[in-house]
Amino acid sequence: MTATDPAPAGIRVLLVDDQPLLRMGFRMVLDAETDLTVVGEAGDGAQAIRLAQSLEPDVILMDVRMPGMDGIEATRQIAAARSASRIIILTTFDLDEYAFGGLRAGASGFLLKNAEPNELIAAIRTVAGGEASVSPRVTRRMLELFGAQLPCRATDAAPAPADRLVVLTEREREVFLAIAEGLSNSELAARLFLSESTVKTHVGRILFKLDLRDRVQAVILAYDLGLA
Template identity: 75%
Template structure:
């Protein structure tokens, strides 16, 4: 009788901690390594070290502090995402709706998290970004934009290709895109356009694909930066 081979357990998510405060890194490590599916593979105390370790340690998720000596977390995020676009970065911030949180999202982060968040919130945020979603809602992103967008430097031409792709959206996709930019959820989109949620998901997926965007948060930012929603 042949005994079926057992399926090996999945590899744990590889996580890097970036913070200039060693005690905070210790605390995060203790919380994360208590989870069977997480592994802290590297720690960095500044942005320069984080960029180097992003290549050598190959983390899937990075918890990134913002205000660090030398190279800050926003620029480190920008450089890491340019070199490793499949990496997911969560910005660590001290204050709710900090302008630095939006700077991190625009640099390519998948979300932001308060440093005093509960352990369950930290764990949930990491699992969310690993699944391919953003850990901050489009509605919260709009709040960040409304509060801080006009005070931040304008982006360069890095989103030029996405802007050109806007012309390729169908009329319905354009309507849905602008509604996403308002921060509407899938159920809210379905109600506004009298569509099923499955149809809405199809539209959203096509929009993100055409625009070369990773998630809905990036869609909100793109619409704001191109003047398609109120500033």
């Protein structure tokens, strides 16, 4: 477990993987970018939680299968602590239950371990900017494939849809349901006869009112509430 100091400018990244050689490879790629800095490394989920708290990275690259605490549980705990860190799940297979488990736990995207360097860098910058690195449409497909296999984050005491969404205006609820279908901003704008800038404003307000990290979490919430 290592860390660098003082805190650098730009996007601060925490690497979490039980394979030192893989962490070294990621570090070499990221250190070549002037706006990306690796601030720490962890070899399991428990270390990841401790470093997320102490280093407060902007983005965490989180492996799934690790000894001790796995990446999905670490992601759940980091997200539950309302950390500002955004998490990208590292997975071996596209559209698998581990990637979706990470999204449900609070990650903002997933990335294949054999992704090209430019894909890795783009995903980190996207997530650091407050967006998800996987589209709502892909999330919707994952829900169709794995939603019934994985436990829902909602509990029996969770508010009913009408209660949870009461904070939304009629238009915002309409936009929320369209997001749940996996529509992009341009598709949503065309359906509702709105400009894309207006759609972005509505999406931002919806995420704020429902306390969601990004559009991916909006799709998952709609599914959990039985609306998707």
